[in-house]
Amino acid sequence: MVIEDASIILVFIILFISLFIGTFIYCKTRVHCRCEICHAYVTSSWSFEFVNLCDWYTHLLKNSPTKTIHIHVLNNTITSNQQNVEYMLKTRFENYPKGKAFNAILGDFLGRGIFNADGESWRFQRKMACLELGKMSMRSYAFEVVNYEIDHRLIPLITSFSRKEHEVLDLQDVFRRFSFDVICKFSFGYDPKCLDESFPLSDLAVAFDLASRLSAQRAMTPSPLVWKIKRLFNVGSEKRLQESIKTVNKFAQEVIRQRNKLGCCCNHEDLLSRFMTTTKDPSYLRDIVISFLLAGRDTIASSLTGLLWLLAQQPDVVSRIRAEALIVTQNKAMTCFEQLRELHYLQAVVYEGMRLFPPIQFNSKFCLQDDVLPDGTFIKKGTRVTYHSYAMGRMETIWGSDCLVFKPERWLKDGVFYQETPFKYPIFQAGYRMCLGKEMSLLEVKSVILSLLQRFDIELAHPTLTPRFSPGLTATFADGLPVRVCERRGHT
Numbered sequence: 001m002v003i004e005d006a007s008i009i010l011v012f013i014i015l016f017i018s019l020f021i022g023t024f025i026y027c028k029t030r031v032h033c034r035c036e037i038c039h040a041y042v043t044s045s046w047s048f049e050f051v052n053l054c055d056w057y058t059h060l061l062k063n064s065p066t067k068t069i070h071i072h073v074l075n076n077t078i079t080s081n082q083q084n085v086e087y088m089l090k091t092r093f094e095n096y097p098k099g100k101a102f103n104a105i106l107g108d109f110l111g112r113g114i115f116n117a118d119g120e121s122w123r124f125q126r127k128m129a130c131l132e133l134g135k136m137s138m139r140s141y142a143f144e145v146v147n148y149e150i151d152h153r154l155i156p157l158i159t160s161f162s163r164k165e166h167e168v169l170d171l172q173d174v175f176r177r178f179s180f181d182v183i184c185k186f187s188f189g190y191d192p193k194c195l196d197e198s199f200p201l202s203d204l205a206v207a208f209d210l211a212s213r214l215s216a217q218r219a220m221t222p223s224p225l226v227w228k229i230k231r232l233f234n235v236g237s238e239k240r241l242q243e244s245i246k247t248v249n250k251f252a253q254e255v256i257r258q259r260n261k262l263g264c265c266c267n268h269e270d271l272l273s274r275f276m277t278t279t280k281d282p283s284y285l286r287d288i289v290i291s292f293l294l295a296g297r298d299t300i301a302s303s304l305t306g307l308l309w310l311l312a313q314q315p316d317v318v319s320r321i322r323a324e325a326l327i328v329t330q331n332k333a334m335t336c337f338e339q340l341r342e343l344h345y346l347q348a349v350v351y352e353g354m355r356l357f358p359p360i361q362f363n364s365k366f367c368l369q370d371d372v373l374p375d376g377t378f379i380k381k382g383t384r385v386t387y388h389s390y391a392m393g394r395m396e397t398i399w400g401s402d403c404l405v406f407k408p409e410r411w412l413k414d415g416v417f418y419q420e421t422p423f424k425y426p427i428f429q430a431g432y433r434m435c436l437g438k439e440m441s442l443l444e445v446k447s448v449i450l451s452l453l454q455r456f457d458i459e460l461a462h463p464t465l466t467p468r469f470s471p472g473l474t475a476t477f478a479d480g481l482p483v484r485v486c487e488r489r490g491h492t
């Protein structure tokens with residue numbers, strides 16, 4: 001009886017709190033804004049005309065004279081204006097940090113890691129990471145890790161698959177497994193073997209996926225209070241998030257403990273071992289490495305998926321990639337990092353693929369003090385300001401009237417790769433917080449694309465299907481990338 005009474009009281013308390021929070025959120029988040037854009041956002045009526053939210057934003061941004069729009073209900077100003085991007089990422093960098101809201105959303109998962117840090121802590125980690133990643137030995141290690149995974153897992157797996165007639169393979173899943181193996185080996189020196197032929201379910205990969213997905217979901221609630229209350233009561237998605245973080249932490253702590261036991265005599269080349277020479281704090285080390293896993297896992301899989309979807313419809317581009325490789329490598333495997341740099345056309349293809357399908361479609365900062373963007377948009381302190389890379393890649397004002405055409409030649413001048421300003425193409429971000437894994441990403445994506453195209457013909461299983469994206473931190477095709485693969489005749 002006492003227990004029953006207690007439950008009834010608890011239900012009333014929760015109902016009361018929910019009512020209070022609901023009213024508070026309603027007032028705080030301005031859900032009642034009646035402007036056309038907010039109405040379409042709140043009622044999801046945009047989805048009658050557009051498959052993806054990013055396509056609707058692109059449409060709005062294209063039609064805005066300043067190339068900037070406001071979603072009042074989210075207190076979010078979204079821009080695809082190159083001058084605004086330069087302003088927030090470089091000119092007034094200090095006024096546009098990631099901010100406390102973002103730190104809180106990813107704090108449980110990423111702790112104080114570089115991805116989630118601002119100010120001194122970020123500066124220190126960035127300096128340390130730049131030093132390590134810039135070393136020649138680190139590049140050779142990355143090349144070695146990537147090529148081991150290609151030769152010993154990716155190619156054998158796809159070869160055996162190509163011999164099964166009419167079978168359909170989800171390449172996105174293959175790429176996710178591939179990139180998780182690579183980034184774990186690179187960051188921890190640990191091999192989860194996700195791309196083994198049996199397609200094993202790795203506890204770490206499952207927990208890591210869940211933690212990233214549920215952390216991203218926090219950002220989609222109308223107010224942080226929603227997930228904070230759920231966390232307080234340890235219920236629903238917040239309970240699952242805490243459990244998955246626990247699994248990731250247990251794993252990271254074990255690797256760090258083992259590495260500490262071995263001491264500095266083991267001569268490992270991975271990032272963790274390198275960072276261990278500068279700090280011994282296990283929780284700090286854990287945070288740094290988890291940030292790298294997040295940064296380098298889904299982004300690579302996403303860029304490969306988008307690019308392969310495009311290439312499967314561009315036989316002429318595929319032929320040119322093969323022809324260039326024939327000249328540079330004599331159709332043999334790459335032997336060093338430098339050889340990849342000679343493939344200018346391939347580099348242009350990779351850049352063009354990410355222009356149309358950026359792995360990170362948008363990126364937000366929080367404005368510290370009232371400000372005015374170069375296009376005249378007033379930004380109130382505390383507003384979220386987002387630059388939209390996906391929309392920027394599809395702007396006529398930036399890329400010309402053929403902006404929707406896949407055209408690698410736009411990146412070449414006399415056959416040599418020519419880089420545009422990163423403020424026009426902020427795929428790896430730009431300014432002071434530019435991606436630290438850019439070189440490694442290009443190495444990885446180019447190596448995979450080349451190895452696949454040299455050995456296989458790849459066709460889409462559903463060529464007429466337009467990609468639908470799943471919500472999350474990184475662009476993911478909701479229906480995967482189902483393909484049929486055929487071994488090329490005469491290839492050794």
Ligand code: HEM
Binds near residue numbers: 296359427428433438
């Ligand atoms: C195609 C692949 C990749 C893309 C498109 C990409 C893109 C980005 C973007 C947009 C950011 C800014 C994120 C933010 O501040 O919120 C970023 C930051 C970062 N990326 Fe990448 N990334 C890729 C791969 C990688 C890889 C493989 C690594 C690791 C080896 C890496 C390491 C980092 C780090 C450490 C940061 C944080 C930099 C800082 O805050 O100072 N990224 N990346």
